[in-house]
Amino acid sequence: MRSVYRVLAGLVAVGVVLQxxxxxxxxxxxxxxxDDGLVIDKNYEGNTGHMLHGQFGMMVIPIIxxxxxxxxxxxxxxxxxxWALYVVGLVILQIALAFLSFGVAxxxxxxxxxxxxxxxxxxxxxxxxxxxxxxxxxxxxxxV
Amino acid sequence: MPLATKLAERRRLLVAVAATLAVLAPLxxxxxxxxxxxxLSPMTMGYADYGGGPMVHAxxxxxxxxxxxxxxxxxxxxxxxxxxxxxxEIPGRGSVDGYTLNHTSPGPQIVAQQGDLIQVTLHxxxxxxxxTLHWHGVDVPAAEDGVxxxxxxxVAPGQSFVYRFVAKDAGTYWYHSHQVSHEQVKKGLYGVLIxxxxxxxxxxxxxxYDKIRTVNGGYGERRVAAPGxxxxxxxxxxxxGPMAAWVDGAPYRxxxxxxxxxxxxxxxxxxxVLVTAGGRIDLQVTMPQGSAVRIGLGxxxxxLVIGDGNAPTGTEPRDRVDLLSYGSxxxxxxxxxxxxRNFQYNIGRRPGFFDGRPGLxxxxxxxxxxxxxxxxxxxxxxxxxxxxxTSGQVHPMHLHGHHVVVLSRNGTAATGSPWWTDSLxxxxxxxxxxxxxxxxxxxxxxxxxxxxxAAQGLVTHxxxxxxxxxxxxxxxxxxxxx
Numbered sequence: 001m002r003s004v005y006r007v008l009a010g011l012v013a014v015g016v017v018l019q020x021x022x023x024x025x026x027x028x029x030x031x032x033x034x035d036d037g038l039v040i041d042k043n044y045e046g047n048t049g050h051m052l053h054g055q056f057g058m059m060v061i062p063i064i065x066x067x068x069x070x071x072x073x074x075x076x077x078x079x080x081x082x083w084a085l086y087v088v089g090l091v092i093l094q095i096a097l098a099f100l101s102f103g104v105a106x107x108x109x110x111x112x113x114x115x116x117x118x119x120x121x122x123x124x125x126x127x128x129x130x131x132x133x134x135x136x137x138x139x140x141x142x143x144v
Numbered sequence: 145m146p147l148a149t150k151l152a153e154r155r156r157l158l159v160a161v162a163a164t165l166a167v168l169a170p171l172x173x174x175x176x177x178x179x180x181x182x183x184l185s186p187m188t189m190g191y192a193d194y195g196g197g198p199m200v201h202a203x204x205x206x207x208x209x210x211x212x213x214x215x216x217x218x219x220x221x222x223x224x225x226x227x228x229x230x231x232x233e234i235p236g237r238g239s240v241d242g243y244t245l246n247h248t249s250p251g252p253q254i255v256a257q258q259g260d261l262i263q264v265t266l267h268x269x270x271x272x273x274x275x276t277l278h279w280h281g282v283d284v285p286a287a288e289d290g291v292x293x294x295x296x297x298x299v300a301p302g303q304s305f306v307y308r309f310v311a312k313d314a315g316t317y318w319y320h321s322h323q324v325s326h327e328q329v330k331k332g333l334y335g336v337l338i339x340x341x342x343x344x345x346x347x348x349x350x351x352x353y354d355k356i357r358t359v360n361g362g363y364g365e366r367r368v369a370a371p372g373x374x375x376x377x378x379x380x381x382x383x384x385g386p387m388a389a390w391v392d393g394a395p396y397r398x399x400x401x402x403x404x405x406x407x408x409x410x411x412x413x414x415x416x417v418l419v420t421a422g423g424r425i426d427l428q429v430t431m432p433q434g435s436a437v438r439i440g441l442g443x444x445x446x447x448l449v450i451g452d453g454n455a456p457t458g459t460e461p462r463d464r465v466d467l468l469s470y471g472s473x474x475x476x477x478x479x480x481x482x483x484x485r486n487f488q489y490n491i492g493r494r495p496g497f498f499d500g501r502p503g504l505x506x507x508x509x510x511x512x513x514x515x516x517x518x519x520x521x522x523x524x525x526x527x528x529x530x531x532x533x534t535s536g537q538v539h540p541m542h543l544h545g546h547h548v549v550v551l552s553r554n555g556t557a558a559t560g561s562p563w564w565t566d567s568l569x570x571x572x573x574x575x576x577x578x579x580x581x582x583x584x585x586x587x588x589x590x591x592x593x594x595x596x597x598a599a600q601g602l603v604t605h606x607x608x609x610x611x612x613x614x615x616x617x618x619x620x621x622x623x624x625x626x
Contacts, residue, residue, distance in 0.1 A: 041385055066167065
């Protein structure tokens with residue numbers, strides 16, 4: 001279970017990196033398409049980069065984060081539940097920031113970018129906790 | 145292992161299982177509740193909204209499939225359309241993958257005189273999901289409306305369907321598939337329909353294929369000869385978003401909106417008009433001596449130049465013709481103040497699941513598809529509807545089978561020519577009051593014509609007492625109107 005915890009937390013961090021790649025791909029593609037005659041207005045639905053960013057952000061990463069939380073209940077990782085909750089919380093915050101950027105003000109998008117780094121860092125730290133080989137303090141010793 | 149440790153382990157496991165359930169149960173509940181049944185009757189979906197009018201129940205219904213156009217009689221205009229999935233050429237751009245009608249996209253232009261009986265035989269040669277044709281803006285009898293799962297089954301590959309209706313109202317219209325329409329229309333299943341053409345017509349049907357905005361199927365600057373010293377430009381927006389259009393090089397008048405003439409149109413310069421997604425606007429342009437005019441179509445490289453010689457290149461004007469006050473008022477043939485029913489169509493948006501997918505989803509009166517209000521009317525009712533949009537995005541609202549007249553916008557009463565429309569651009573934070581007479585029995589879609597929005601559930605129906613439908617959304621024909 002510890003290794004599952006470690007892998008899932010690592011996947012969230014990797015997912016954040018992929019998200020940065022997708023959104024960059026999306027907008028560089030859009031700029032090239034504009035040079036080729038694309039009009040970006042209320043009719044525009046985005047391209048493959050935007051679509052992947054949406055699917056990873058709304059489906060893939062939230063599902064991995066929830067699995068991490070569930071695994072944390074079973075895996076004996078010191079502070080594992082707490083760190084999984086941090087990850088889930090930051091994922092929710094990240095989605096909320098995206099919605100607010102669309103609905104309220106695009107400037108909130110800057111925080112969406114910043115929070116991505118926080119999420120990647122926290123997910124990586126959660127993964128590290130599960131990678132530590134020493135016996136966790138809360139684990140009752142059964143060998144003595 | 146000591147007993148105490150064993151018990152602690154077991155308790156720990158129980159807590160973990162309980163915590164897992166606490167996380168999953170509410171998610172599973174909302175996920176499950178959002179699933180749209182695969183076989184859904186338009187008769188049983190949603191809940192009845194009588195708009196404050198009488199709750200009339202008919203004991204024996206008339207099936208929508210019997211509400212056809214004239215069954216007998218030789219058609220004045222007979223067209224055969226064969227739909228295929230294939231590559232086609234966009235002039236000025238190259239070949240793309242999509243759908244065609246008689247090997248072209250847009251499909252053949254259908255032109256009829258007012259009062260003509262039109263017969264269109266639709267063959268599906270190779271569109272895998274099936275197809276239909278809907279006559280956008282034409283108030284046809286319900287069985288001819290071409291909505292998969294509501295007025296007919298999708299026409300599967302190898303099958304045919306015959307549409308017959310009388311072109312009773314002159315005007316600019318278009319037709320498109322109403323099966324998986326958010327895909328099929330974008331990829332080419334549409335065409336132009338003109339009732340009562342004038343000799344000075346210039347069509348400007350704008351359509352965006354994948355990333356390629358075209359006019360009359362061509363990309364870039366397209367040129368046509370001026371058919372007269374004044375020209376009637378028929379603008380058609382077949383896309384999902386509103387389009388600004390303007391004339392560089394000449395003033396113009398707005399002659400008609402969505403097929404209905406404007407009363408006493410005045411001359412306009414340095415202004416744009418907004419063509420709602422799905423909407424049509426006819427302009428009258430007086431050609432300047434010795435030069436051409438350019439019709440700006442939403443910006444970007446695709447424009448339509450009319451006439452010979454150099455055409456000016458302008459930019460999108462800042463000011464817009466406001467149809468709420470354009471032209472002169474005229475008495476309506478009915479009194480909207482004496483409405484039999486008052487409906488509210490509130491468009492919102494909320495996070496959650498739709499058909500199992502997480503996201504931000506549209507709501508109608510706070511409800512999500514398919515649990516949406518069905519607007520119930522009786523033939524002859526005068527109906528008022530208030531459309532309010534607080535969803536954060538613009539919605540081109542399209543009621544099938546009827547034209548509605550705009551009474552007010554954000555509380556400001558209409559003061560211009562009666563603004564009859566079938567495709568109304570409702571911006572975020574706007575409220576429109578519209579009215580119409582329920583004079584065309586059937587089951588009619590009342591939906592957002594940003595077709596991806598409709599596919600995301602921004603759809604409801606206007607239902608007449610006593611009309612029933614045996615068609616189903618989903619089911620074995622795979623009906624999927626949006």
